[in-house]
Amino acid sequence: xxxxxxxxxxxxxxxxxxxxxxxxxxxxxxxxxxxxxxxxxxxxxxxxxxxxxxxxxxxxxxxxxxxxxxxxxxxxxxxxxxxxxxxxxxxxxxxxxxxxxxxxxxxxxxxxxxxxxxxxxxxxxxxxxxxxxxxxxxxxxxxxxxxxxxxxxxxxxxxxxxxxxxxxxxxxxxxxxxxxxxxxxxxxxxxxxxxxxxxxxxxxxxxxxxxxxxxxxxxxxxxxxxxxxxxxxxxxxxxxxxxxxxxxxxxxxxxxxxxxxxxxxxxxxxxxxxxxxxxxxxxxxxxxxxxxxxxxxxxxxxxxxxxxxxxxxxxxxxxxxxxxxxxxxxxxxxxxxxxxxxxxxxxxxxxxxxx
Amino acid sequence: xxxxxxxxxxxxxxxxxxxxxxxxxxxxxxxxxxxxxxxxxxxxxxxxxxxxxxxxxxxxxxxxxxxxxxxxxxxxxxxxxxxxxxxxxxxxxxxxxxxxxxxxxxxxxxxxxxxxxxxxxxxxxxxxxxxxxxxxxxxxxxxxxxxxxxxxxxxxxxxxxxxxxxxxxxxxxxxxxxxxxxxxxxxxxxxxxxxxxxxxxxxxxxxxxxxxxxxxxxxxxxxxxxxxxxxxxxxxxxxxxxxxxxxxxxxxxxxxxxxxxxxxxxxxxxxxxxxxxxxxxxxxxxxxxxxxxxxxxxxxxxxxxxxxxxxxxxxxxxxxxxxxxxxxxxxxxxxxxxxxxxxxxxxxxxxxxxx
Numbered sequence: 001x002x003x004x005x006x007x008x009x010x011x012x013x014x015x016x017x018x019x020x021x022x023x024x025x026x027x028x029x030x031x032x033x034x035x036x037x038x039x040x041x042x043x044x045x046x047x048x049x050x051x052x053x054x055x056x057x058x059x060x061x062x063x064x065x066x067x068x069x070x071x072x073x074x075x076x077x078x079x080x081x082x083x084x085x086x087x088x089x090x091x092x093x094x095x096x097x098x099x100x101x102x103x104x105x106x107x108x109x110x111x112x113x114x115x116x117x118x119x120x121x122x123x124x125x126x127x128x129x130x131x132x133x134x135x136x137x138x139x140x141x142x143x144x145x146x147x148x149x150x151x152x153x154x155x156x157x158x159x160x161x162x163x164x165x166x167x168x169x170x171x172x173x174x175x176x177x178x179x180x181x182x183x184x185x186x187x188x189x190x191x192x193x194x195x196x197x198x199x200x201x202x203x204x205x206x207x208x209x210x211x212x213x214x215x216x217x218x219x220x221x222x223x224x225x226x227x228x229x230x231x232x233x234x235x236x237x238x239x240x241x242x243x244x245x246x247x248x249x250x251x252x253x254x255x256x257x258x259x260x261x262x263x264x265x266x267x268x269x270x271x272x273x274x275x276x277x278x279x280x281x282x283x284x285x286x287x288x289x290x291x292x293x294x295x296x297x298x299x300x301x302x303x304x305x306x307x308x309x310x311x312x313x314x315x316x317x318x319x320x321x322x323x324x325x326x327x328x329x330x331x332x333x334x335x336x337x338x339x340x341x342x343x344x345x346x347x348x349x350x351x352x353x354x355x
Numbered sequence: 356x357x358x359x360x361x362x363x364x365x366x367x368x369x370x371x372x373x374x375x376x377x378x379x380x381x382x383x384x385x386x387x388x389x390x391x392x393x394x395x396x397x398x399x400x401x402x403x404x405x406x407x408x409x410x411x412x413x414x415x416x417x418x419x420x421x422x423x424x425x426x427x428x429x430x431x432x433x434x435x436x437x438x439x440x441x442x443x444x445x446x447x448x449x450x451x452x453x454x455x456x457x458x459x460x461x462x463x464x465x466x467x468x469x470x471x472x473x474x475x476x477x478x479x480x481x482x483x484x485x486x487x488x489x490x491x492x493x494x495x496x497x498x499x500x501x502x503x504x505x506x507x508x509x510x511x512x513x514x515x516x517x518x519x520x521x522x523x524x525x526x527x528x529x530x531x532x533x534x535x536x537x538x539x540x541x542x543x544x545x546x547x548x549x550x551x552x553x554x555x556x557x558x559x560x561x562x563x564x565x566x567x568x569x570x571x572x573x574x575x576x577x578x579x580x581x582x583x584x585x586x587x588x589x590x591x592x593x594x595x596x597x598x599x600x601x602x603x604x605x606x607x608x609x610x611x612x613x614x615x616x617x618x619x620x621x622x623x624x625x626x627x628x629x630x631x632x633x634x635x636x637x638x639x640x641x642x643x644x645x646x647x648x649x650x651x652x653x654x655x656x657x658x659x660x661x662x663x664x665x666x667x668x669x670x671x672x673x674x675x676x677x678x679x680x681x682x683x684x685x686x687x688x689x690x691x692x693x694x695x696x697x698x699x700x701x702x703x704x705x706x707x708x709x710x
Contacts, residue, residue: 083438084468084638113439114471118639141601158659158668170597180600182593214662232586238537238671241656242525245535246496249648250639256655283439284473284605293604300611301596304513307569313510316593 009339010331011354016054017042019342019354023057026349027064028071033096040095040130045332048323049127049183051192054334056126058341059263060093061349066266069093069123075100083112086251087119091269094125098144098274102134105278109140113283118251118275124149124262125274128169129183129320135171135278136179139287142171143277147248149270150261152191152228156237159212161227162256165190166243171317173281175291177298181317186240187228194223248273364694365686366709371409372397374697374709378412381704382419383426388451395450395485400687403678404482404538406547409689411481413696414618415448416704421621424448424478430455438467441606442474446624449480453499453629457489460633464495468638473606473630479504479617480629483524484538484675490526490633491534494642497526498632502603504625505616507546507583511592514567516582517611520545521598526672528636530646532653536672541595542583549578603628 017038024034045053063069073092077085085104089097101117108115125131128144135142148164155162165185172180189208197204197220206216209226217226230236248255253273260270281287304313327333334342339354346353372393379389400408418424428447432440440459444452456472463470480486483499490497503519510517520540527535544563552559552575561571564581572581585591603610608628615625636642659668682688689697694709701708 079639081468081635081638082466083470084635086639111437112467113436114469115438116469116634141605155656155659155668157661157665158656159662160659162655162659172597172600180596182597184587184590184593188587212662214664231590232539232543234669234671235539235586238539241535241652241671242527242537245527245649245652246634249652250496250636250645252640256652279471279601279605280436280439281605283436284434284441285607290605294600297596297600297604297611300517301510301513304510304515304517306512307514307567309569310512313513314589316589316596 006333008333008335010333012331013042013046013327015354016045016332016334019346019351020054020057022351023061023345023349024064026351027061029064029093030072033092036099037093037095040099041126042332043130044127046324046327047127047129047320048327049129049320051190052127054332054342055338056124058345061345063262063266068265068267068269073097077104083108083115085115085117087117087122089119089122089272091121091123094123094272094274097122098125098131098276099134101274101276102131102142102278105276106135106138106140109135109278109280110138114277114279116275116277118247118273120251120253120271120273121269122253122272122274123270124272127183128167129171129181129317131276132169132171132183133179133181136173138278139173139281141173141279141281142169143279144169144274145243145247146274147244147253147255147259147272148185149259149272150191150263151256151259153187153230153237153240154227155241156230156234159227163237163240163244164259165228166240166247168239168243172294173291174294174298175288177295178321179317180294180298180315181320183317183320186236186243187230188236189228191223191228194220194228198223247275251275361688363688363690365688367686368397368401368682370709371400371687374701374707375409375412377706378416378700378704379419381706382416384419384448385427388447391454392448392450395454396481397687398485399482401679401682402482402484402675403682404484404675406545407482409687409697410693411479413700416700418617418621423620423622423624428452432459438463438470440470440472442472442477444474444477444627446476446478449478449627449629452477453480453486453631454489456629456631457486457497457633460631461490461493461495464490464633464635465493469632469634471630471632473602473628475606475608475626475628476624477608477627477629478625479627482538483522484526484536484672486631487524487526487538488534488536491528493633494528494636496528496634496636497524498634499524499629500598500602501629502599502608502610502614502627503540504614504627505546505618506611506614508542508585508592508595509582510596511585511589514582518592518595518599519614520583521595521602523594523598527649528646529649529653530643532650533676534672535649535653535670536675538672538675541591541598542585543591544583546578546583549575549583553578602630606630
């Protein structure tokens with residue numbers, strides 16, 4: 001947690017979730033759907049992914065009011081086989097759409113061992129890790145990939161942003177240990193972190209972005225003229241390309257030049273694409289045996305001696321698990337500027353404010 | 356192609372494949388199986404992946420003679436659902452085992468839309484890309500992941516090598532354009548490239564390896580005391596960990612401390628794990644439409660303006676496609692030291708030499 005979060009006012013998950021639900025209801029979203037969206041956004045906040053939870057509420061409300069989302073989508077399976085489905089999200093909010101996809105994948109994988117569900121006409125769904133976690137309650141492994149909602153990455157060696165950070169999340173359950181939760185962009189950093197550096201006027205580390213000449217770009221205020229750097233250079237470009245094809249092109253969703261920058265355009269249909277895989281552990285081995293072996297893997301990694309200056313080896317997802325423990329006990333910290341924005345929304349929608 | 360390859364003697368694919376087949380037969384592998392293994396090794400050479408094809412023959416023959424491979428494995432499905440299978444490779448050569456897994460995945464995916472086939476007691480199978488390509492003949496997308504055959508990667512921040520470079524390969528077909536073929540390790544470079552630098556006595560670029568203090572290691576002769584760097588730092592560590600769990604742990608195959616270094620130990624059972632996914636394009640959209648859209652994606656990437664000094668944007672797999680065109684027409688270049696080794700093998704096994 002950043003230092004400044006320590007002094008922020010904190011709110012219970014229930015208070016945040018209820019507030020978001022009543023905001024969505026006030027815009028015209030049916031009560032149950034509003035509850036589902038609020039649930040996944042609050043889940044994101046509990047997991048410490050602050051840039052993808054209630055922080056997005058003002059943007060989402062603006063988009064709802066501008067007609068950019070379908071408030072009463074008919075989310076449905078358009079085409080299916082026993083282990084696959086192509087879902088039409090009907091331009092509903094991404095949280096609602098991906099929940100439907102995850103439920104479909106889990107239901108199918110119980111029978112078939114694995115299921116792969118792709119979607120078109122979805123929307124931004126928040127933090128990828130939240131959805132990769134859904135199969136775990138069914139003793140399954142979850143994988144989720146999304147086409148990012150704005151292009152900041154050129155093909156490797158190029159200077160035109162045609163790719164997004166296209167993230168992947170994978171969740172694997174342990175027995176006594178917390179799940180391994182990998183939730184990563186295919187770029188060294190996210191554009192969100194760049195924007196935070198620009199706001200605060202602090203330089204970026206070399207390696208995050210390059211300028212149009214291929215040199216390191218460290219002045220975050222010039223980010224619009226630069227490019228995010230993919231992890232491993234050509235390798236990260238390859239991953240972003242492949243994930244974009246599998247989550248976008250294969251599902252009839254936007255990819256490449258068709259991607260709509262959600263933050264720059266409040267009303268165009270984004271036709272966002274994602275896919276989720278549910279993999280039933282029992283199709284491969286005894287579930288308890290597997291979970292104990294994952295505990296062993298986690299403990300093995302932790303047992304490694306460390307480089308000077310590194311206190312201990314971490315596992316993917318540790319930050320989220322620590323945030324959950326802290327926030328369930330002490331509430332979710334919200335910044336004063338965000339709280340101001342939320343108060344304005346409450347006034348505008350004529351709903352009870354967050355308290 | 357490296358400059359020195361231009362002056363190397365060249366051999367037709369048929370000559371190389373026939374030679375390898377008769378070597379394997381001479382060690383006691385049944386003729387058909389020997390042909391399958393030789394086929395995939397020659398396919399690797401045609402694709403330009405020189406460190407994984409006939410270059411490996413001396414090592415494989417040594418391992419066969421030391422009893423490290425089962426020459427007559429009973430490769431079989433141990434457990435299955437409609438869209439999954441767990442295969443027991445019975446310690447057969449990896450090429451044979453993964454071919455069986457790929458055929459199983461393709462057969463299942465025709466019915467179910469997607470299939471995920473994992474394997475234990477497999478072995479090193481050569482270049483990952485060769486197997487990811489197999490589903491394409493059936494209008495499917497292929498994904499293949501392997502647990503690497505030696506640990507050179509610590510968990511991020513650690514100093515004990517517990518992970519391998521655990522590669523992933525994904526192949527996606529175009530219509531007029533060559534397939535997109537991503538075939539990458541989760542580390543900045545492979546250990547094979549490090550060994551080439553050590554042999555030639557040339558320094559490595561910064562970023563490939565670090566030493567035990569976390570500083571860049573550029574003297575390749577000290578590679579044994581250093582560690583390969585994962586792409587994107589903690590992100591590449593996360594990918595190597597997740598791929599290792601999915602290809603190893605979930606299949607009851609070796610992962611972490613159980614990995615046997617194939618090059619250091621010729622006779623122990625490696626219990627190598629891999630998995631392959633076949634994804635049927637028609638389960639999501641019209642196959643021809645998809646392939647044309649992939650052509651569009653490829654051409655879009657190529658249309659990007661480039662950084663100074665970059666002649667053009669490349670697609671993953673371009674190097675392999677160029678090698679195929681060159682080598683089908685002009686043969687496969689083999690180095691003089693390799694040819695010496697192959698002559699020794701022919702003498703020892705009393706088979707007709709490569710000619």
